Amino acid sequence: MPISVDKEKKRRDIALSCKELIVNEPIDTISIAKLAKVASIGKGTFYEYFKDKNDLIFELVNILMQKQNSELENNLKYCKDTREKVKLFSSFFYDEDSFELRELYKEFKAVSLVSTTDDIKEFNSKCNNFYSEWIGTIIDEAIESKELKEVARRFVLVVYTMSEGMFIQSVTTKDIIDLRVDLNRAIDDIFDLVEIKD
DSSP states (O other): OOOOOOHHHHHHHHHHTTHHHHHHSSSSGHHHHHHHHHHTTTHHHHHHEEEEEEHHHHHHHHHHHHHHHHHHHHHHOOOOHHHHEEEEEEOOOTTTGHHHHHHHHHHHHHHHHHHHHHHHHHHHHHHHHHHHHHHHHHHHHHHHSSSSSSGGGHHHHHHHHHHHHHHHHHHHHHSSSHHHHHHHHHHHHHHHHHOOOO
């Protein structure tokens, strides 16, 4: 009787077994053979589950983002106001707990900028829409509770894009020395404009 393989689980297991290697070495220096060896599979098996190294990175980013999102959802419950919630959202770009995901995210963004395939664009769009909608829901709740002005809705995309942009700038330039400080200052500036003062 043939053994039944859960392809989705096997794909996740292979990706997770390669996580440490990808976090610690630049992806362009890692061969498929090395990834297969770390995962204890053959190269042929690797290609049964992944189109290429980029596909593996997408799977890892997806797995770790799901974990990050669960933790974020739980931690949002403890925030005292919307400003704090938005800062918590943006903390992914600098906090220590997100280091591995951030390293993979850098690889993912590099691939996204160099290889703009439809798959990459679709994945990016899903991520952007998901986080924009999540932040949008938080902002809408704050508007309804009279914590923020109506104009705050216009800042949903700005907050997400600004956070990601400042992260990329902190990685690629010497302009941002302390991302946490600079990003939180920018969020404070936005909230000073849109909060309803007593």
